[in-house]
Amino acid sequence: MATDATQLAGPSGTGGARLLEPPNGQERGRLRRDRLIPAVTVLATVVTISPLIAIIAFVMVKGLPTLDGQLIANAAGNPTAPGALNAIVGSLQMVPLALLIGGGLGLLAGIYLSEFAGSRTRQLFGFLVDVLLGVPSIIAGLLVYSTLVAANGSSAFAGSVALSVVMFPVMMRATEEVLRLVPTSIREASLALGISGWRTVVSIVLRAARAGLLTGTMLAFARGFGETAPLLFTAKGSDALNIGDLGSTMSALPLFVYQYSRLPDRFFVAQAWSAAIVLLAIVLAINVAVRARSVNTRVE
């Protein structure tokens, strides 16, 4: 059996010879580059991931010492032992309200796009939603400031409205995409059974899509929970523990972090770090809960 290139027979015999030729400089360079590139991409990946680790680590290191009962149980207005309860409670009021308004509208709008709109309409609205998604959140705050706040003064309600401006296109796009994944056959079957149009959508289609809708809602909530800019001039923040009075200023967790981070007093800066832990934990927990499940079910 000839394995030596010089002994090859056959009409040309050059195939084996070409295979056995040692690589020339050019080919060696190609192979070197081919080995180098994956390393470069891995490096880029490490560089991208490290800020996440760095942020979580430093927030923990800086914030854990002051993360105590005082922070969580007391409002900032407490003269002897100020905390961030007003901020926590404020977020827990404004964000759900914003979800109701903006998320609710977005849900309905998404239903229209998915269930009733023709393809040209859907294209037009798709364009519209893309544009809205690109609008900076401070502009949403600016809009509400120029209207609601100019008329009635700063209020938690204005803050919620500003947040809902941000959440509306998010929810509208998420709803449309999730509902489009529901197979047409489900709708057809329902209609064939004589179930009327709107009941089909509500009882059948929405039900079939409920997992995806829940995901979208939770992610929209997490997004609204972490937003600061829309609240800066609408709800403005407040040291007082405000429960229920949506007509007055109210604090929120991101506002607390922002405002306290700029104070000269080191204790308050430390509290900003601690509040950041709470904020980060909540937002990341929601994201992990929602996305981790889809990591396993995702079809790649």
Add this chain to the structure above:
Amino acid sequence: MSQLLTGRRTGIGDFGFRRITLLAALAAGGLLVLLFGVLVNQSWPVWSEYGITKFLTTDTWAPNYIDPATSIVNPQIGALPFVAGTVLSGLIALVVAAPVGVLVAIYLVEYAPRRVSLVLTFIVELIAAIPSVVVGLWGLYIFAPFLRDTLQWYIASTVGHVIPFFAEDPDRPSTFSVFTAGMVLAIMITPMVIAISREVIRSVPLSLREGHVGLGATRWETIRSVVLPTAWVGILGGVMLAFGRALGETIAVTMVIGNIDQVPASIYEPGQTIASKIATNLGDVTAKLELASLIGLGVVLLVVTVVLSAVVRLTARRFATVYAY
């Protein structure tokens, strides 16, 4: 599938439901109209009396300026420092985030084992989910000083000797500057570049890759000669979207940019973006012209981001789902 339900009006319920959802959808259009309408209206003095060209080219911001000699109010409303700051910080972010993001996307699609790719994609999405105030806080106290003593010092002492734009005063380096803001922005927009690039690269058909490999190409050669050229329009769209996001980011930038109203002579000088200017000033402003000017700044930002989104949508229609952002 919409055709199934279109035209079905079997009862009040149907009719009403369709009406309600239609109204909700129209709210999207209404919102955009409202945004432009209200903000342009509220900033009208800037456009009609002051003039848009003057607005965009003046480099001083003093809407309440009273000329000491004549005691006449002579407002200087210059958006230039903020436009410069916005564009500069955005470009710095882009220059870093675009190549890094595309490289990571290449790794996730072409090289990483499937499990690893899924986990890393998940982690990258988490980065995008971090509230910007937390990024800003970390940037303010940890990252900015770190950057100043490492990358900033390194670039300033090498390139900075040749190009003044990259120079700094070695005895008094700024911790907070346009550069700092750009780097923080880069961290925040990279996940977007990655997500969109990933989708686009993945969608390049296997048959094209095989065709190239079948000619005797290495994996990288196929990526470089076939995959990337086929994908580059979509990737560009993703990069542009990420740029738009960087232009509009407010809180993290406000916390690390130094907040000085000037057109920076070097990237290591403090500056101000449109968003950060609005964020720092809006609450204190009562004078009509000054308020109108700030809102005018907002209009500029709105127009730029809307145009950017529109251009991307019309040219490169590949988007990651909104779940990611």
Add this chain to the structure above:
Amino acid sequence: MTVTEPRAGIVQPVTLAPAREMSAIEPDLRQLAPNEGMRIDGLHAFYGSFKALNDVTLQVRPRSVTAFIGPSGCGKSTLLRSLNRMHERVPGARIQGTVELDGVDIYGPAINPVRVRRVIGMVFQKPNPFPAMSIYDNVVAGLRLSGTRNRHVLDEAVERSLTRAALWSEVKDKLRQPGTSLSGGQQQRLCIARTIAVEPEVILMDEPCSALDPRATLRIEELITELRAAFTIVIVTHNMQQAARVSDETAFFTMGDDRAGYLVEMAPTTTLFTNPTQPLTEDYVSGRFG
């Protein structure tokens, strides 16, 4: 020349290609030496734990057309892809056994798969010209990979390859246009041109005409019989008549009970179609199954 199966109720006319008479080289069907052409010995192919091919042993004659035929799913494409080490690109895919070209094991430890694919080229089922490249760039893509930059050399190679692929006259005035601007049949000839531009020893073709209309198919078949003079060609086809028209030798595969493909019979084409030794072969070529 038409041969009809004398079986009741089953008439399967098998037409031997008139094109064969055009070819200058008559198939030389003498016994092959072990280091001639491609030798496959005891090849098993796996996707993970699933065995797709069972113990294939055959030899591909150089400077001829060998056809792999058989029902779908019996591993013909897997076998073909094992011949230029494309099979291993699927995660978890592997082979056992030997594949040799001119006596050299292409899976040998010192052998680079990149080199193998240069010497053993492939044309795919669906024409896949690179959309981001012009016709010219498509043809020279392989040459550029090995560092050829000289314009004259490239220009010559383009004309030579496109001529040999029977495409030159149709595209010589629009070489700068994108490769995808051609019709399906033209695209496939473009893919053939770029494959032969790097002067491989062997050209593997995986159902190259299945996505094309009959006229384009015929042109490609004519091309194959011409290319035979310079290249060793292995073609996988589910179209028996095509195999009968273009190939010198045919190998018939089918799926075993364990869902792995295996070689039933291999013989000179005329023999396989008119006088097969295996009953399964006879059933297949007479149209009883597949």
